[in-house]
Every structure is written in structure tokens, then in C-alpha cells.
Amino acid sequence: MGVEAREARQPWILLSPALVAITLLLFVPLGFILVYSFWLRTATGADVAGFHLDNWAEALTDRFYRDILLNTLKIAAITTVVCAVAGYPAAYFIARSNRNKGFLLLLLMLPFWVSYIIRTMSWINILGVSGALNSLLLWMGLIDEPLAMLYNEATVILGLVHFLMPFMILNVFVSVDGIDQNLESAANSLGATRVQTFISVTLPLSLPGLAAGGLLCFVLAAGTYITPLVLGGPRDAMFANLVFEAIITQLNWPLGSALSLMLLAVLGALVLVYNHFLGMAQLMKGMG
Amino acid sequence: MTGPRGKAGTTLPLRKARDLSTVKLTDIEKRFGDYVAVHRMSLEMPEGGFVTLLGPSGCGKTTTLRMIAGLLDPTAGEIQIDGKRVNDVPIHKRNLGLVFQNYALFPHKTVADNIAFGLKYRGVGKSETAQKVKDALELVQLPHVAERYPRELSGGQQQRIALARSIVIEPDVLLLDEPLSALDANLREDMRVELKRIQERIGVTTVFVTHDQSEALAMSDQIVVMSAGRVEQMGAPQDVYNTPGSEFVARFLGASNIVEARCTARDETSIVLEAPDLGRIVIPADRGPQVNGTGPVKLVLRAEKLALSEDKPSDGVISHSARVETVDYQGQAARYFIRLGELQLQAINMIDTHPHGEGSEVSASFRPSDCTVLPA
Numbered sequence: 183m184g185v186e187a188r189e190a191r192q193p194w195i196l197l198s199p200a201l202v203a204i205t206l207l208l209f210v211p212l213g214f215i216l217v218y219s220f221w222l223r224t225a226t227g228a229d230v231a232g233f234h235l236d237n238w239a240e241a242l243t244d245r246f247y248r249d250i251l252l253n254t255l256k257i258a259a260i261t262t263v264v265c266a267v268a269g270y271p272a273a274y275f276i277a278r279s280n281r282n283k284g285f286l287l288l289l290l291m292l293p294f295w296v297s298y299i300i301r302t303m304s305w306i307n308i309l310g311v312s313g314a315l316n317s318l319l320l321w322m323g324l325i326d327e328p329l330a331m332l333y334n335e336a337t338v339i340l341g342l343v344h345f346l347m348p349f350m351i352l353n354v355f356v357s358v359d360g361i362d363q364n365l366e367s368a369a370n371s372l373g374a375t376r377v378q379t380f381i382s383v384t385l386p387l388s389l390p391g392l393a394a395g396g397l398l399c400f401v402l403a404a405g406t407y408i409t410p411l412v413l414g415g416p417r418d419a420m421f422a423n424l425v426f427e428a429i430i431t432q433l434n435w436p437l438g439s440a441l442s443l444m445l446l447a448v449l450g451a452l453v454l455v456y457n458h459f460l461g462m463a464q465l466m467k468g469m470g
Numbered sequence: 471m472t473g474p475r476g477k478a479g480t481t482l483p484l485r486k487a488r489d490l491s492t493v494k495l496t497d498i499e500k501r502f503g504d505y506v507a508v509h510r511m512s513l514e515m516p517e518g519g520f521v522t523l524l525g526p527s528g529c530g531k532t533t534t535l536r537m538i539a540g541l542l543d544p545t546a547g548e549i550q551i552d553g554k555r556v557n558d559v560p561i562h563k564r565n566l567g568l569v570f571q572n573y574a575l576f577p578h579k580t581v582a583d584n585i586a587f588g589l590k591y592r593g594v595g596k597s598e599t600a601q602k603v604k605d606a607l608e609l610v611q612l613p614h615v616a617e618r619y620p621r622e623l624s625g626g627q628q629q630r631i632a633l634a635r636s637i638v639i640e641p642d643v644l645l646l647d648e649p650l651s652a653l654d655a656n657l658r659e660d661m662r663v664e665l666k667r668i669q670e671r672i673g674v675t676t677v678f679v680t681h682d683q684s685e686a687l688a689m690s691d692q693i694v695v696m697s698a699g700r701v702e703q704m705g706a707p708q709d710v711y712n713t714p715g716s717e718f719v720a721r722f723l724g725a726s727n728i729v730e731a732r733c734t735a736r737d738e739t740s741i742v743l744e745a746p747d748l749g750r751i752v753i754p755a756d757r758g759p760q761v762n763g764t765g766p767v768k769l770v771l772r773a774e775k776l777a778l779s780e781d782k783p784s785d786g787v788i789s790h791s792a793r794v795e796t797v798d799y800q801g802q803a804a805r806y807f808i809r810l811g812e813l814q815l816q817a818i819n820m821i822d823t824h825p826h827g828e829g830s831e832v833s834a835s836f837r838p839s840d841c842t843v844l845p846a
Binding site: 362364365367368369370371372373374375376378382383386387 | 539540541560561562563564565566567568570572574576577578587588590591592632635636639645
């Protein structure tokens, strides 16, 4: 075998374990779901194999699903904006702190050592009727009876921001950290104030990181079902909760499959738009 | 059109058409915690002058430049530009041109937008900005790259654009932080000439930081040699080179022989030295201004002032026979390591026809007036 042929084969040899895993664990199950989505659930509870468009027709035309999808995208968007606005200064601060950078990054990673579910449930102990905040307010005499702060859209967003903020900070950090500080010095020396320098140099150069962090936050927020389950009220279901409901509660796999593919398509389209403008390489940077 | 137009029809004011600025440092000091980066340094830079801060890395030269720029605050002391204290003037109001080793061009802006950046904050109108950008590009001899992005240019071109960006704002002082160090050797020498030409043309007071002695010698009106946060010596390139004021300067600039000697007598006109293997040497008194009385001293002799020959040398020189130990052939010149009694000396001589061979016996000679005497 020639050297060239051997060199051409090498990447595939190195990639093959990952490719096998991705194929078996992602693409094959996805294929099953695609097939399921065309099956038909009968009144007796049995699934009929075949090529039926009923599930898709229901998923795409029922206003109930559309409203929840739009609400899901709205919650994801608000979460992303809050993460960006609150996370950017923190990321900037970490990137520009020369001595404590490692320590601050460690602090940023710390929450990942606790399960996401436990982190989410911790808000019940803080905001619940007998939670820390209500106890404090009662003790201070500011309120006479506990406030009902939990189980609404705001607490869902709060939980999502809590969960997703590190992803945003990490992505923006990588971007800002990669900006040569001499660029800022140069802008200053040319007459730009610190604010003007930020607007005309630092912010535009960190946009790729902001966009990558935004994409991650949005996709993860839009696909979540634990946070609305734990922190949301009965009216705060997000789209993934519908999928959960259809598949686990109603055992209606065909409809659940169609719904989950619908969410996948919407979020996938978003990733494609991102990829078109910024490329996936930036996303990889932020995750590494 | 506000600025007076020079004869080349440019909007950039040329030498004499502008007010030139002085830079004055008085007892400035910079500490980082316990570490003293710059020790009480005082320095006056003449208007329109080209002053080089020269020294090895960590000598405080860049720290000094950054203090003048306003990127660092001095721990103590005063910085004046044009007679005005600027310690508390923020960097964006100091009106300085700053050029970095890594160019620091804005990667998301075109060359034209890079150059126009500083004009934006000076309320310069659109058509005037366009004219100034065009003139600046012509000044750095890159008239056709306005619409390109920095990454599409070579290192040398990027540095020219960085220079154009810093001078288009008509800075009071131009600060250059190792601007040539990132360039290839050949390009570096071309850019050296180019930079000096532009600086002379616009006449802006310039502070140049480098660790490269040949850049410093070639470009400067005045060299400030720094070491460990202190000024070792300052003066015109020739003075600093020919009359090193300290052993550090003698070793850092060029190649020098430093020989332990004893001063046996000193009067108004001459210093009498007794050096091992070299015997008695009478040196003009102005070659050792720091030597006050008799006692141990150091004799400094530049390697290129030590001439090797196979013939007997002429009168008026001190000559000893020596043996060539190592030859470092450099093309037009050669660097010889010779053994003269117990001394090992180095000599850099131009090669006439062929270099002296290793092991050959030569006579090594020098003029006493080429020596410098330093206190031990």
C-alpha cells in the first residue's frame, strides 16, 4: 500500500470509534424516531406501522403546539439575552484579570460539580413558601405572610439563567481573552475613551464568542424540560415537556416522535443560520 | 483644509510647519509591588528629536514608554509633554502616536478605517478624513491598500499602516515600542531607513524602544542605555558607542575587551595605567572622566579598535605580539579571539585578502586614545 493511501486512511482510523458511537447512539435512534413519527396510534393504544401523516398534521396545525413552541422560543430568547447582558461583564472581568484568571475560571466551573437537577431544585429552598427569602422577609417584618414567588415563568427563566450562565461566560471569555490588549491601548492612544474603545474594538471582536454563547444558551434553553417541571407552574410547560408528556405519560410514541423532530428542525435551522454566518469553529473554541 | 500644505501637497504637516513638542521626565519611578521596574529616572527629550531607549529585556525601557503613553501610571515623579504635566491626563487626551511590535491593527476594519480611526475622535470631516488617509498611505508608500484588511498585508506593510495610523492624527509625540522586532532581518533594515525618513520628514518628537543596538545606533539622535530600571548612559550614538560610561554599556553595545588595570598616575591631560601583559599605557584624560585618583580601574578597548597584522605596526600605537586562537569568519570582516600573554582578547578586523589563520602569530595594536577607562 502506498504512503498516500496510508495517510489518507489515517484520519478515518482515528475517527472511527467516535463515528461508531455517534452512529449507534445518535443517528440510529434518530432514524427510529423518524420512522415512529409516521406510525399511527389507534384508540386501542396499539401502534400501527406504516406511512401515515396524521401525527405531523396534528403537530403542525394544532394551535396548542404552536403556542407552546412560540412560548418556548420566547423563554429561550429572554434567557439568552439575560445571560448575555449579565454574563458579558463577568467574562470580560475574568479575561482581563491577570492574576486570578485560573481561580475565577475554577469558580465558574464549580457549579458543574453539582447535578443540574439539584441546582434547579435549590431554588425551591430559596424562593419557596418556607424558603430562605420568605423566612428572611418575615423575620425582618417586611411581609406578614409568605409570598408566592415560585412556579411561574419568571422562576423558569431564573432557573435557566442559573443553569446556562457559565456557558455564556465561558464563550465570551474565550473571545475576549483572545483579543490583543494592545488593540485597546492603540484605540485609547488614538483618542477613543474606554467606552468608545469597547464599542468600536472590543465588542465587535468578541461578537463571535457572544454569538456562540448565545446559540448554546438558546438551544439548551429551548430543549429543556426539567426546569419548567421543577420551577414552572401548570401553565409554564415548554415544548420538551409536551414530548415528555406524549411519550412517557400517554405512551403515544408516534406523536411524541413527530413533536421532538419538530423541535429538532427548528433548533437545527437556527444552528444552520449561525453556521452560515460564523462557522462552527467558533463554537468549538468556546466549548474547549 | 486646516493644516498647512507642504510642498509635496500633503495634508500632513511637515517639519517646521508644525509646533514640535518636548518630553520631560522628572524622577519618575515605577513599582510593581516590591519590584522596582524603573528607578527615579530623569530625562529630557529635545523637540523633534529621535530618542532611543535601549537595553535588554526587563531593563524598564518599555515600562518607561508606557508611562509616557499613559498606559501605566508612574508611582512617583512627573511627566511633562510640552512643558505641561500630563500625569493625570488620560491616554486618550494625550495626543500621542503609539506603534507596537505586533502592529495592533484593528483586524475587523479596513486599512482606510484603521488609519481614519483617530480622526473620528477629532471631529475631522468626511472629505478631509479621506484626503488625510490618502496622504498618510502615500507617505508610507502603500497608496493602493486602502480597502484591504490587515490580514491581507505582509508584516512590513502592516507596520507601515500602523505607523500611518499613528501619525495621521498629528501626534505631539510618536512612541514606538520595538516596531521592527517582528520583521525579518532584511525587511527590518529597509524599514529602519523608511521609518527614519518619515520621522525626519514630519519632524515629530519620537521615543523609540528597542533591544537592538544597531537600530539604536543607526536611527537615534540620542540613545538612553538602560539596565535593571536605571539609566546607564545617555548621549549621541557616537559618544555612547565610543566612550561607554559603564562596563554594562561597553559590553552591551558592540564587542569590547575589558581588562583589569591599575591607575598609577593621573593629571590634567593624561591617565597612566599599568595593565598585566599590556604594560604601561598613557591615555588622554578625557577618555576616563570618571577616574579620580589612582587604584584599580577597568580598561575598555573596542574589538574593532584592536588591529591585527603580520607586519610591524606604525608609530604611535601600542603593539604586542599575540597568537590567533579562534577565527569567526563573517564575510567582509572576521572576529578573532587572540591570546596575548595571559589575556584573551577579541578583535574584529576587516578582511583585506584573506583572514589570519588560526594559530598564526600576529602583532596586535591599538591607539591609547581609542581606549576608555572606567572605575573598577
